[in-house]
Amino acid sequence: MWTLRRNNVLAVIVIIIIAAPRDCDGTCTYPSALDGVFYSSHDGYITWNTTTFGQYTVTTFSQTFANLEYECHLNDGNYYIGRSASFTIYTGPFYAYICLELHRVSDNLFYYYYATTELSGANGARVKILPTSTSVTSAASICDEPTPYDDGTFSILYRNGTSISTEATTCPTALQGNYFYTLNDGTTKHCNNDSYLDVCTDTKRLIFNYTECNTTNALYSAGGQLYCLYSQNTSSTHYVILYNADASVDDSTTYQTVCMVLQKDSSGVGYATQYPKECQNTTVMNSTAVASPGASLIFTLNDSCPVATTVTPAPVEQTNTASASVIGGTLGTLIIIAAAVVIFLGVLWWIKNKKTSSKVDKADKAEDKEEIIPQGHGDINSRTLFTPTNKIPLERDNEIISQRHIRTSFDDADGTAGGEGESITNEYGEIQADEIMIVSEGTTVSNDQMTEASLPMSSEGGETPQPTEVTPPGVVNEDVVETSPRVVKEDAESAPATARTPRD
Structure with a gap:
């Protein structure tokens, strides 16, 4: 039972703490x-100061309470509630509350609204008086x-001693320009023909030329100069608070601040009203x-x-700038030209290499052709030495004769350079000689007795390349079987010249 009651008491305490007003205990x-x-x-x-402001005078129930200061009682966002010191109405103590x-x-500058409704029992003051x-x-x-x-129902707070020009x-913008103006105080129309207002020389200031018209003070300013301090715009209507630059004001014909409500029509004519101190509701x-x-x-x-x-730069700066621009443009042009030349040379080099490569490929293909077209005596000056690199097997009576057992013989008397163990080719890479004899194991075999043998597999395990054309070898290896030179010579003389028809 005690535990339950204790919990209830704690709950009440928490509620009281939460609901307690944020009074003037340093939190507001x-x-x-x-x-x-x-x-x-x-x-x-x-x-x-940060805790109080004033002083104010409140009149209520036919009593006047002067020099009231409002201490910060409660703050909620931009709303600040001030509470006065207590005062006695008849026999009871009361507080006056105000909300800003x-x-x-x-x-140095604030604008604010009186957020409390007017109190009829206090001559329309925006306060609440509560026990x-x-x-x-x-x-x-x-x-x-x-x-x-309501539009325009704001007030301003401006720090005393602040430079108004700053x-x-x-x-x-609707107020900026040079104007002729007229002023109507409700009974008389002033400055109808001769007047002048300048809001161009300084777009923060209105300057009335009173030498043109001095019959009345425009905007309650004896000197005719007022600064724009703060403004609010609603649609096409401007509510402007102007600060009078007069050295002193009397709050009768001249005032420190003035409200002007301005609106312009489509032709550029401005219509405005003026009121002392601050703007009023509509x-x-x-x-x-x-x-x-x-x-x-x-x-x-x-x-x-x-x-x-x-502002136009000084002539020297213009010259320097122009020179820098010319130099920069020239360098840029030279860089572009150099890049174009490099690219052009690169293209030419590529085309040249491509053509050279093409010629080499054609030459390689021509060298790969091994057609044999025996000819008679040719011009020895057009003959080129040719040494076959492939070992082409030949066959006689089903017996394969390897190249290393072949010897060729040429007639030295025909004017060709060469002899035993040498071969001569013409410009087509073909063997040319008067007589060609192939000797194997002491036996002379004529060219027409030879046929191509099937290519054996290479010793490395791969297939020996199949030649497209057969050219009788003309290289004598170190393993060639020696025979009598005389026998070879005689046989060569007695054997008729043979030619081998190339394959198609």
Whole structure:
């Protein structure tokens, strides 16, 4: 039983811890950049630090509570809820709560929305006044302004002492140009014929020429110069917060910040309204109508801003650049030509080698032909020595006679060079002699008694190549059987010259 109760107690404790509000115990802080004095377009100058900001004045139930500071009570994303110190209404203690939706533009500039609905009992102030006994644990209970917010209903926080020329932003493109303008304060139309506005010399600044028209202060500026500080665009409408460059303002005829709502038509004519401090919702102001103390303006374009041109480099740099370009182009051309020449020579070399290879192949094929066309006496100057390299077996009476047992004989008297053991060929690689005798084992055999023998297998186990044509060998090996030179000579003289008809 005790264990069950203990578990229930622990569960309750966990729930309490989770549901506990993130109060000002160090867990809620404002953005660190918000530290110092800032100008608020809604409330004037406000001092900020990471835990508090203020001071504010709240009037409710016919009582005024001044110098209220809002301490960071709860933070949820961009929503920051501030809670004032307690104050007494009649006999009870109360807190005032405020909700701001903060957005950082830079460390010196923020824009924000008051995210709490207006309180009628506090003269329309965007606060909630609740008894101190009320626990505020969620942002939604304080930040109850419907979203999206009305167009233009934003305020700005701008750090005091910041250089406006540095923090200014470029004005909307629709505002850039040189214009003639007119201003209507609701009762009088000013600067109808003589006026001039320049938003080209500096596209971050509006410069009114008051020497042309000085009957009234345009955009609540005595000096006629205002900087674009922040803007929002909705469709074709521009909401611009302008910062007055006057040395001082009186918050009556001149103001530190001014809102201008601008819209251009298709012909380039700009319609705008102005309002002190900050922009208002569409029921108070739009581009053509505005409530008091606002005024309306019409901008007629005189000429557009000149288009920025590229700066031309100095003449020396142009020359150097041109020279570098010429040199680079020349080198590139030479490299391309050299590469083309190399490729061309390579092609010629390949074609030449291919032709040479083709000729060699044809010559090899011609040498492979071993046709025998015996001829008579030929011109010895056209004869070339020929030594057969293949040993071609011959056959007589079914008896194979190897080449090593063959001897040839030539008549030295016919004018040919050579003798026993030599052979002579003509330009066709054919044996040419008056008489050819083959001697084997002391026996002389004439050429017409020989026939080709079947090729034996080589000693290496492969097949001996079969010649396409048979040419009687004319080489005498060291193993040739010697016979009497006289007998060979006589036989040669008595034997008729024989010719062997080549095979087709």
